[in-house]
Amino acid sequence: MNKIRILGVAAILLSLISFQTYAQDDVALLKRAEQLHREMFSIDTHNDAIVKYTHPWRPDAGDRTQVTFPKMKEGGLDAAIFAVFLSQGPRNQNAYDSVMAYTVNEIDFFKSYVAERSSEVGIAYRSSDFWPLKRKGKSIVMFSLENAYGIGTDILNVERLYNLGVRVITLTHNYNNDVGDSSRDTVVEWKGLSPFGYQVVEEMNRLGMIVDVSHTSTETLYDCLEHSKAPIIASHSSVRAIKDIPRNLTDDEIRAIATKGGLIQVATGRWCLSDLPREQVNISIFCDHVDHVRNLVGADYVGIGTDFDGGGGMVGFEDVSKMKYITVELLRRGWPEEDIRKFWGENFLRVLREVEKISRQINL
Template identity: 35%
Template sequence: MKDILKIYILLMPMILLALNGCTLSKSLSERTSEIHDQILTVDTHIDWPMRQFLNPDFNPGVRHAPGQRESGQWDLIRMKEGGLDAVFMSIFTPQKKRTDEGHATAKEVALKQIELTKKMVAYNPDLAEIALTPEDAYRLEKTRKRAIFIGMENGYPIAKDLRNLQLFFNLGVRYITITHSKNNQLGDSSTDEQPEWGGLSPFGEKVVQEMNRLGMMVDISHVHDETFWDVIKLTKAPVIASHSSARMFHDVPHNMSDEMLKAIAKNGGVVQVALLDDFIKEMEQTQERATALEELKEETFALLHGELSQAEHKKVMEKMHKIDEKHPKNRPTLADAIDHLDHMVQVMGIDHVGIGSDFDGGGGLVGIDDVSEMPNITRELLARGYTADEIRKLWGGNLMRVFNQVIKVAEEPQKQN
């Protein structure tokens, strides 16, 4: 018996070495599948609600073939295939005139998109549930259901009434992007012709404070730099950028400068790297494509600035799709986007970066063009040397930490009373 024990002790190091060798010999694909399945994956920005609003016949409960125009980039089946556990559906409203009528229409459109999102979940109870808190996301992950959060892109539907914030919060909205492509009643946009307020408007300041009180995340994607700094100075809770990338790699107004990235890290917030080509890298296009887009310039400008009716919007989108089919866009790669992520991690630290695809709103790169391909992000991160714990933080851990902190800030006054 002693001889057997002695042999066992002598062989143990070799056995452990062999087992370790088996672990190390796992392929990149195997490691990707293992890690991707074990962590909570969260995408903070998908524009399916507006797509559904414009195309009511789309059925999100069935699989649509990737790469087809009518398929879009998201449905519940492909979300499951891609191992994407949670998503923030973006309630996007094109901004028209800042009149009572314009604000009323925007609110109506926003409410309709929220209704569509909730109906989508109600029609597919075995696949998904509406989520309101980080705890909901982790609970649903265990049941293999998809967590559907609601965010709002553009504060325009708030109009000039703080009570609308409470209304949208009660309906499930958990973040609001202060502005979109134009200045609104809350503050200045990064892409309007010129600043109007010099940052946040006086009403916008009240909106940020009310969002803090409610436990609603303040999203600073799309805001003018001065609006950004006003938010940072005012907010009592960490902020998010639901879909922004690094200005260091592509100097466009929507992206974040290193100074801004450092400020968000100090604030405790998180920046979600966008997968939208125009934010990632400037790519040379064919002359034929450039000419076709130039001929459509006035119509696309009107579309982006909310000047078209629903029918006109659909016609312009149809023209754009035909241009894409005839003269395909030369796009950056997923690796180019992860270059942004690498830089942001270097500047901010691993605890302040995440992922927001902007699928169905312009997102999509070579190597990742719909939600079924989400594991490609995990594979690229592994290939670059990120650990499983770091990947967990980037894919959802950081965003959920910020979300919980926002809720905690909202609860603090109640505790004091």
């Protein structure tokens, strides 16, 4: 009986020592992560927060938004690409005029919001803007359009968007549009890009805009890879080998994007990461997707697009203030700091610089 009691006490002591060691390791990893975030450049390539700033009566607006500039600072995130999300509507000229006006209003409003906080926040329009803004201690905004439905059938709208400050266009959302087919539409309309869609990709290359294939069908993705002179990205997509839904990327698609120098930015929404109950989907499962891409094609082709305020987030990663805990998990998994720097921002800057370089070559 005494032996059993002694063994029990010993087991408790061992577990307490283990817990203490684990906790100490965790604190050390967090300190390393925080230091890394101070030194490196970091960017989240997709959120849907703008609509919550421009519609303040929403119950999840303001401080309840997953992405705020104070939360970015707390999480060690330097930059984020803020998308103007366009819900699909009728495909006619009146609708196209309406959504273009809406896009202009959304971006103009958010520019004004940023201007009122110019000592804390800046807008990036080119790759060379990011580091100077970071060195000034500012949070950084870049604009994207989610759903080229907003372009309608007028190629001039692409340049209008560029002049507004849009640097990334997600070609489709959940339905086909006049540019190409979506991964979730039940009808195959164009078998990939439409004839107009090819023009849009060419114009984006000319202007120096990043082609984003998150949400597109496989055929649209491959048409973009074949036709684009510049690398393309998936701004917020996860891995189909782990969670088998059409919205996620197959291994062949991941390889194809990487082969052309592009980028897979892993999304954080529970629904695209796992079939487990919501309370069981956490940062570790997200990092399984990240590791899958890294193991498949290398650390040069992976990053993060949270989709915050549009379905992103999970246990332990409820908003942008928790970004550094992903770095903690990557360090725990043995990632070298060089790869972590690539994941957080170097890869995106490489792609954007290449897109800008090809634009200059086209315009010679």
